[in-house]
Amino acid sequence: MNTIPELLSETVAKHKNRIAIVEEGKKVSYPELQSMVNSLSSYLTSLGIKPGDRVAILLPNSIEFIVGFFSTVNIGAISVPVNPTYGEEEIRFYISHSMAKLILTEERLSKTVDKLKGPESKVVVVKGGERGLSIFGKERENGLRVSINPHDEAIYLYSTGSTGKPKRVSRTHLNIIALANNHTETIGWSEEDRILLSIPMSHTYGFGNFISAIKAGACIYTVEGFNRRKIIDLIEKERITVFPAVPFMLEALANTPFPRPTDFSSLKFVISAGAPLSKETFERFFKRFHIPPRQLYGSTETGVIAINLSKDIENRFGSVGQPVKNVEVKIFREDGSQADIGEIGEIAVKSPSMTTGYHGLPEETQRSFRNGYYFTGDLGKIDEDGYIYIVGRKKLFINISGNKVDPQEVENVISRHPKVREVAVVGVKGSDEKEAVKAVIVPKEKIEAGEIYEFCRGKISDFKIPRIIEFREKLPKSPTGKVLREKLR
Amino acid sequence: MKEDIRERVKRVLREKFTDSTKQLEIKDDTPLFGIGVGVDSVATLEFVIALEHEFQISIDEGEIKPEILATVDTISEFIATHVLKKSG
Structure with missing residues (x-):
């Protein structure tokens, strides 16, 4: 067979x-x-x-x-x-x-x-x-x-x-x-x-x-x-x-x-x-x-x-x-x-x-x-008996109850909103150790979180829509312009 | 009874959606979608389970429609019917 x-x-x-x-x-x-x-x-x-x-x-x-x-x-x-x-x-x-x-x-x-x-x-x-x-x-x-x-x-x-x-x-x-x-x-x-x-x-x-x-x-x-x-x-x-x-x-x-x-x-x-x-x-x-x-x-x-x-x-x-x-x-x-x-x-x-x-x-x-x-x-x-333990990950993705989320995919969607100047998406862990999607947004003008939820709805799966949305005046970046994701969590 | 249900719903919301409610006064007609309620199915089910514990009722996943999750008022109305059904 x-x-x-x-x-x-x-x-x-x-x-x-x-x-x-x-x-x-x-x-x-x-x-x-x-x-x-x-x-x-x-x-x-x-x-x-x-x-x-x-x-x-x-x-x-x-x-x-x-x-x-x-x-x-x-x-x-x-x-x-x-x-x-x-x-x-x-x-x-x-x-x-x-x-x-x-x-x-x-x-x-x-x-x-x-x-x-x-x-x-x-x-x-x-x-x-x-x-x-x-x-x-x-x-x-x-x-x-x-x-x-x-x-x-x-x-x-x-x-x-x-x-x-x-x-x-x-x-x-x-x-x-x-x-x-x-x-x-x-x-x-x-x-x-x-x-x-x-x-x-x-x-x-x-x-x-x-x-x-x-x-x-x-x-x-x-x-x-x-x-x-x-x-x-x-x-x-x-x-x-x-x-x-x-x-x-x-x-x-x-x-x-x-x-x-x-x-x-x-x-x-x-x-x-x-x-x-x-x-x-x-x-x-x-x-x-x-x-x-x-x-x-x-x-x-x-x-x-x-x-x-x-x-x-x-x-x-x-x-x-x-x-x-x-x-x-x-x-x-x-x-x-x-x-x-x-x-x-x-x-x-x-x-x-x-x-x-x-x-x-x-x-x-x-x-x-x-x-x-x-x-x-x-x-x-x-371990010595051949049992495998997973302790972390090298790849940049967020795990939402078993669904994998690529932050870049979510950023691509949110950045198309006309009131968004810049966005970075990260995974954050709550007190229960579960991950959630968080978006940090630099707006061009005043905007509510609900507008972002509405904009994402239907474009991407619901589990990819950020549960936490934070508005900032700018994103933390390295001298080469790379977003410092650790500072967004 | 309805006022009591509303206050308890607001408390559950503050506990389950801490990040988006910490700087927000939740009113009876505040759109809940704006604080993340109903955005994803995992968060929604966690909220539903918390309501089941708070009010000692059973809610079927199929009953949870977006219009029920619209505001504190709409979810409170929905819970009131469950509570009444339970008490007989």
Whole structure:
């Protein structure tokens, strides 16, 4: 098994009687999933989609997202998942940068997408509206005999950096197969598992869990967005076994005053990734729901890197764990030599599931991909038992509850406001250690913070809009004119 | 009761949005968007959880529309209906 269509067909052959996806009570078995994929694949072929073409999947977590992804790669095209909660300018960037020939989306977004896409892109509504799932209704076998090389590109994901724009990361079929194998073999998922996916499948963390669940023949419960009571109901009633989350979700669940005791006894794994898990959140969640959150470490460039499966989790909760199978992690000093045990340096990863570089960015690629390793930009250490601890970062980005924000991207938007002379954006930590986006603005004339919020709304995702806005007469700068960001916090 | 709810909402706002409220007098009709309420979903949910604790009520994420988060008055009206429902 070396390609994604083979991964799906092997699972279908092994688990003919099992349910693959449940969404709002609607169930899709593995054979039904295959049939829907065949149908949409041939429909895409009839629309002229050929191997190597890019297909944007602008959909929330849903049956349609999963069918859309497999249908695209089934005909040798490249899938480009895009989070539908993004702002219009962001969606336009992803569609245009990936040169998407076709966009799979939902009815409520179709007018927006029509406005944002180029004249050469087609839009197909697969969720909601008159057609919706009917596209998947009739199985058409024509056009499905496509030869796929395991080294062909399968998916484009975008990584946040400090370049002002997201960086395109390409992963091949073989990369994704390796990711699913490494993940499932390390954690030990099986067809008995029921995985609740509320984190977006259009991002690397959600995507990794989704593809690994399919590899294991498990059942995926798709949820759009984060609703605390819906999550609790599903875990209890559907006897969910795996719940991947970000720390903010765990904190919200642990802090919510539910009127009755909750039963989380079915859960085997609560996984926390995307941002550091604080001691307070770990303890509150563990105390309230009697299951410890376990940290996972991954990146868009590599997929899953490590997970904390320690039996002594109460003392080791702060670690992101040991590398998953077939993945190597090393810590390097500034001079390029390898750090000793316990010594802090930059975390570097070698993995069969990693990309080889950033599209069109040779300098960034050269900086981050060296000697077969991806240099993550995270600072960390490894203890004598091989457990990895992340202690900081080298890269200039802000982490908002697992969402990465490039300050330059936010500065680019705010600086277009006619009353703004200059702006600098930084991350600030509150007393709870969580980061928030702060904008320091030098105005040309009198301006209120509300005008900045309003200006940003819709242009960028809501989590990127500065929560703190400060007006100053000038920005602190070095003699060479560089903004001294440390003095803005 | 409504006056009491308004004052307690203002207190929660001052606690959750310290940076943007420290130099601002929050009035009943102050637009909350201008101090960051409803700007992003994480901050909004933190505010909602704080209100749930303050008033011992349950608020579903789906109920939180921008018009409810418009001013102290609108959010207080919304809470008053929850409090009344709870008391029966």
